[in-house]
Amino acid sequence: MNTKKTFFKPAGNHIIFEQFDTETVMINLKSGHYFSMNPSGQRIWDLLRHWPTLEEILLALGPEERAGKSGIQNEVAAFLDTLVEQGLTERVPQRPDGLPPLTRDAAADYALPQIQVFTDQKELLLLDPIHEVDEPGWPTPKED
Amino acid sequence: MTVAQGNRDNQGAWSRRLLREFQRARRESGGGDLTIELAGLEVRLAFAQPALEALAQRLMGHLELAPGRFPDLQVYCWQGENTAERILTGSKSQSTQKLHPQTRLRCNRNGRIWERQLARGTEMLLDPAQQWGLYRMSPGPGIAFPEQASLLHPLLVSWAAQRGLIPAHAAAVGSVGKGVLLAGAGGSGKTTTALQCLLHGMDFAGDDRVVIQVDPPRVWSIYGSAKIDGETLDLLPELAAHVRFEASAPREKGLFYLNPLWRERITRDFSLHAIILPQVREPWSGRLVRVEAAEALRTLAPSTLLAYSRDEAAMFGKMAQLVRRIPAYRLGLGGAKAADGAAIQRMLQEVL
Secondary structure, three states: OOOOOOEEEEOOOOEEEEEOOOOEEEEEOOOOOEEEEOHHHHHHHHHHHHOOOHHHHHHHOOOHHHHOOHHHHHHHHHHHHHHHHOOOEEEEOOOOOOOOOOOOOOOOOOOOOOEEEEOOOHHHHHHOOEEEOOHHHOOOEOOO | OOHHHHHHHHHHHHHHHHHHHHHHHHHHHOOOEEEEEEOOEEEEEEEOOHHHHHHHHHHHHHHEOOOOOOOOEEEEEEEOOOOEOOOEEOOEEOOHHHOOOOOEEEEEEOOEEEEEEOOOOEEEEEEOOOOEEEEEEOOOOOOOHHHHHHOOHHHHHHHHHHOOOEEEOEEEEEEOOEEEEEEOOOOOOHHHHHHHHHHOOOEEEEOOOEEEEOOOOEEEEOOOEEEEOHHHHHHOHHHHHHEEEOOOOOOOOEEEEOHHHHHHHEOOEEEEEEEEEEEOOOOOOOOOEEEOHHHHHHHHHHHHHHHHOOOHHHHHHHHHHHHHHOOEEEEEOOOHHHOOHHHHHHHHHHHO
């Protein structure tokens, strides 16, 4: 196990998403928020299955000399903050061993990762909560 | 007896109890059957109250079929008291009084689905393998507004989803067997656009609840009704005499049944050729503006998934397949009052 670092991992399976050439559409089924992510954000999202640190993400996004630039660091960190705030990503102190290593795309262009948050369906979700009932919860008939 | 056996017995006892209640209600109150074609399959609806049968005719008469020998689904529907003595959520016993009034309780075991929707006052059991379902509504007075607009909806959409279809939050209009889906959140202009198209000669398959098949793309009607508010009615005064408003909300909750008036204009299904995204708050566009598939998914999926709330990942994937198969267009309506029905009808005809 790695320790004393912050790792980023995708939140649970309440997050569903679909990738298109120009946009990733994502829904957080717990919050009712949904999202549009640009391809640069999508690239970072893809990296999260490796449970990376911020530094590892920066290195994976392109040449090492570019990863050290504070502007890019701030932009990626802000993007990750939004993912965490929206319940799409979690910060964890450890990651399991055996995850596949990140690969660096040294030739990749960098673009500002962006995510647009839509909250107009939240009310619908909160008004209509679902309770999945365990097997013992099947209704019990009243006695005749 | 094992826990699993006990639960199966419990389920069986409860199902038999409900069926006996239906039979007793039918003996006391009467009521008949309506056989419909839903998503290409035969569904036989048995009612234990004449008013329910009449409501089903108003909502689904356009889907009526001559009964065959073996329906794909048999549904028993009645109004009666709650028969369950307890509800357990998770590991804790919890009475329904402690839950949010809009809560839905659901249990899916051994392939059978039980669901209670507190706001609708309904309880359902669907057994897809045995091809039957039970649907109990809270006793009157009258029939609750959600049922008047979409009788049996929780059960019918659960069944459709079990068969790989998408119960969608969308409207559908078209002509000569070809149609478009009108997708958008509540208040986006779906109903206004659909009714404008109807008044300008197009056929109608649904106002905001339809069933979609992805391959090949097809939309199926469930209800020949439209929910309409006072503002929309101001725009379509020719419908005023036919709209029933809920007494408690005379400008907000109105219902318009197409079956008594325009049964020949309500179609059971269309082949699906485009997705239209009406935008009531955008300026009048005067044309359909092609948009990316992602935008169509972003518009169609959230309200559909959040309203249906089951098998979301699979349903989302199917909707993604659909938006990749057919084109999508945005339509700025310029406010409900500015919408030009004749122009909308001409634009939609061009993509059919």
